[in-house]
Amino acid sequence: MEEVQNKQVIFRNFITGLPKETDMELRTSKLSLKVAEGCRALIVKNLFLSCDPYMRGRMREFYGSYIPPFQPGAVIEGFGISKVVESDHPNFQVGDIVTGMTGWEEYSLIEKPDRLRKIDPRGLPLSYYLGLLGMPGFTAYAGFYEVCSPQKGEFAFVSAASGAVGQLVGQLAKLHGCYVVGSAGSKEKVDLLKNKFGFDEAFNYKVESDLNAALRRYFPQGIDIYFDNVGGTMLDAALLNMRDHGRIAICGMISQQSLSSTEGVYNLYSVIMRRVKVQGFLQSDYLHLYPQFTEAIINYFKEGKIVYVEDMNEGLESGPSAFVRLFSGKNVGKQVVRVAHE
Amino acid sequence: MEEVQNKQVIFRNFITGLPKETDMELRTSKLSLKVAEGCRALIVKNLFLSCDPYMRGRMREFYGSYIPPFQPGAVIEGFGISKVVESDHPNFQVGDIVTGMTGWEEYSLIEKPDRLRKIDPRGLPLSYYLGLLGMPGFTAYAGFYEVCSPQKGEFAFVSAASGAVGQLVGQLAKLHGCYVVGSAGSKEKVDLLKNKFGFDEAFNYKVESDLNAALRRYFPQGIDIYFDNVGGTMLDAALLNMRDHGRIAICGMISQQSLSSTEGVYNLYSVIMRRVKVQGFLQSDYLHLYPQFTEAIINYFKEGKIVYVEDMNEGLESGPSAFVRLFSGKNVGKQVVRVAHE
Structure with a gap:
């Protein structure tokens, strides 16, 4: 069974003020790249992670929101673009590019992949599926x-x-x-x-x-x-x-x-x-409009009618500082962390 | 030319805090009960005056609202129920009961009566046309x-x-x-x-x-x-x-x-x-619904499905105190001043 060293960004504890880099820490743990037969899980290699303001809300100990808080000591979660490296789920094949909730780590075990979406990038940068098309x-x-x-x-x-x-x-x-x-x-x-x-x-x-x-x-x-x-x-x-x-x-x-x-x-x-x-x-609340959104934006982009600016940060290690910079407005454009090249 | 003593409630000056009785004062002036031929004006005898919270907004020196401020030294204006006692306007006859903007005084000269509405009370108390039906x-x-x-x-x-x-x-x-x-x-x-x-x-x-x-x-x-x-x-x-x-x-x-x-x-x-x-x-913004409103409410009222409570104050002299009581919440129900019996 293949096992890898898996770098992770851990959420340390609930906060009250502005997020600080020290609210997160890097850790390395081991992860098996195999999943048990019949469990319908995936292992994905994370390529890009999204820094979004709503994530600040998950750093409070507040359970009444539409999304639960992060767990102290556990990996930060967020939207990502990932590549499937192991699959026991009939809808996903090794090599598929997917987007949805993943962990701030090099590899993630996705136990319930049903909410992931497969991406055909159609000539656009993959990371745009966290921003312009996300x-x-x-x-x-x-x-x-x-x-x-x-x-x-x-x-x-x-x-x-x-x-x-x-x-x-x-x-x-x-x-x-x-x-x-x-x-x-x-x-x-x-x-x-x-x-x-x-x-x-x-x-x-x-x-x-x-x-x-x-x-x-x-x-x-x-x-x-x-x-x-x-x-x-x-x-x-x-x-x-x-x-x-x-x-x-x-x-x-x-x-x-x-x-x-x-x-x-x-x-x-x-x-x-x-x-x-x-x-x-x-x-x-508007997910029924997602297909028309994707079509409209891809067309506008290809016609040169819209552009998109990203603030790209290299390496998982840059995640905490990239996230924190959102709240001081130091980012210019959509804040993204590149974890790995494909 | 018949002339009457006309008791009035005068707005003294712009205010900043809660309205006080002393922001208004009683005055008596003279009014001719005749209007010139061709001027299309009316003289009305005011029966009921309405005390409404929005009137507080007219006591500030602020000209950006949907309604201009009161003029210091002039009669307070507000919604009223009045009886026409002199008319040079083809749509209004002496004896008509009308509602619309009038003055806080016993008799008012209405120079532009086009925005007044004639009332057929249909068995309901006249004053209700300032509240329930106003x-x-x-x-x-x-x-x-x-x-x-x-x-x-x-x-x-x-x-x-x-x-x-x-x-x-x-x-x-x-x-x-x-x-x-x-x-x-x-x-x-x-x-x-x-x-x-x-x-x-x-x-x-x-x-x-x-x-x-x-x-x-x-x-x-x-x-x-x-x-x-x-x-x-x-x-x-x-x-x-x-x-x-x-x-x-x-x-x-x-x-x-x-x-x-x-x-x-x-x-x-x-x-x-x-x-x-x-x-x-x-x-x-919804005045196109006024006819259906009137029908619905009169029917509900006659069927005993809705009731209405007024806080009736007797005499024009009670106007300032009645108005001020709105802002301390001392009124119980719709605050109305009865100026005259019909």
């Missing part, structure tokens, strides 16, 4: 079309706009005929928004002393659609700048994830005067 | 059916539940087959909710030290529909108790109207996990 991209697609009910000519604002979700929201909004402004946290990201993703305008929220004034400047006629990836003070400022019958899609609230007590939102009263809809959503 | 009743009707998208068997929560809007929301929700709980600010109001309006449960929010715990107690399975008349801490507590795909209709936020800086709402992040829709609305 959960973040689908969040952008479902949130923009299903929650924001966009109309041509409307004024759209996207926060965390260069992130895994925001960059696609902005490009879809442009393709839909909206006027699009994005906010991000550095000059480099603002340049990216304007010059690579084709946003009409973009600003660095960190240099704005008054977010309300900034939004008034970029949206003198007000905002029809706010795709909110951050919550907090940016949401408060947007609430003051919405147009009649505006829509706010609440998606991530990354600014609030690490606060032990969240910031208040003070301007909700303005939803009355402006008849604004504030809608929280999870992409998992 | 703007507050229509707010309840449009908000419940159009914004809350109610389903039979759902769990509905109404705050300020004995007020002009809340009492009808709760009764409509019961008629729709919902389980309905109301909150109010006194034992007397709680008794009214349970014994007169037929709410399944009701509680006095002033004796609850933990509103989140109170809602968990009354809604162990969570809330599908929250009809929010108050905002602030009650909204925050409700956000923690919503069920998946819950809906929150934001209507009044009376608790926030008098705060120079509003309280924060801290639990908005829960709209993501629970996929909650928070929708601000104004009844004026």
Whole structure:
């Protein structure tokens, strides 16, 4: 029975504030690359791992969410792209490329592979199936079309706009005929928004002393659609700048994830005067749209109508720092860890 | 030319905190009961005046709202029931009973009567056309059916539940087959909710030290529909108790109207996990439903399926105190001022 040394990233213990690299540690254990007959399990070799803000929620000891917390002492879980190296499941063959929940480790035993999806990359980089064509991209697609009910000519604002979700929201909004402004946290990201993703305008929220004034400047006629990836003070400022019958899609609230007590939102009263809809959503409610999403995005990409930027980190060892950088906004684009070349 | 002494309630000046009686003053001026030929104006004798929370918004010097502020030194305006005593307008005859915007005074000159509506009371008390069959009743009707998208068997929560809007929301929700709980600010109001309006449960929010715990107690399975008349801490507590795909209709936020800086709402992040829709609305967006509203409510009332409670105040002089009592919650039911018997 072949056995390998398996490097892993372990979750140490529940946290309250911002995630730190020391909340995770590297460990090496042994893993047999064989599975018992009849168990329907797989062994996969992990190629890419996804760093996503929602994972912060799994670092709290809170059991009321749609997904349970990580277990202290166990391997971190997340979305990944993996290659099947052993299979006792009729739907999966050795060599298949799959995506779904896996472990932050070189090899993972997948006991219940039914929720994995096989990937035919169709000429796109494999790692894009964690971002543009994965959960973040689908969040952008479902949130923009299903929650924001966009109309041509409307004024759209996207926060965390260069992130895994925001960059696609902005490009879809442009393709839909909206006027699009994005906010991000550095000059480099603002340049990216304007010059690579084709946003009409973009600003660095960190240099704005008054977010309300900034939004008034970029949206003198007000905002029809706010795709909110951050919550907090940016949401408060947007609430003051919405147009009649505006829509706010609440998606991530990354600014609030690490606060032990969240910031208040003070301007909700303005939803009355402006008849604004504030809608929280999870992409998992829209999975019936996944096939049309994949087709649409692959076509747009091949036609050169959308682009995607990744922040690629090399090696499993880079996982903890890559994850932590999400929360300081140091990543530029979709944060991915490459564990192995195919 | 007949001239009368016309008692009036004058708005003194813009305010920042809670309205006080001294923000208004009584004055008597003279009014001719004749209008010039060709001016299409009316003179009306005011019978009932309505005290509504939105009027607080007109006491601020803020011009960005859907309705302009009151003018310091001028008569307070509001919804009223009036009798036409002089008319140069082809649609109105002396003796007609009308409702719409009028002045807080014994007689009003209505220069542009086109927005007044003639009333056939159809056996209901005239004053009900300010509450049950007026703007507050229509707010309840449009908000419940159009914004809350109610389903039979759902769990509905109404705050300020004995007020002009809340009492009808709760009764409509019961008629729709919902389980309905109301909150109010006194034992007397709680008794009214349970014994007169037929709410399944009701509680006095002033004796609850933990509103989140109170809602968990009354809604162990969570809330599908929250009809929010108050905002602030009650909204925050409700956000923690919503069920998946819950809906929150934001209507009044009376608790926030008098705060120079509003309280924060801290639990908005829960709209993501629970996929909650928070929708601000104004009844004026639904005026096409007014005829069906009137028919439905009059029928329910005549069949004994709904009741309505008013807090009737006698005499124009009682106007300032009646208005101020809205904001301390001292009124029980729809706050109305009777200016004259017909």
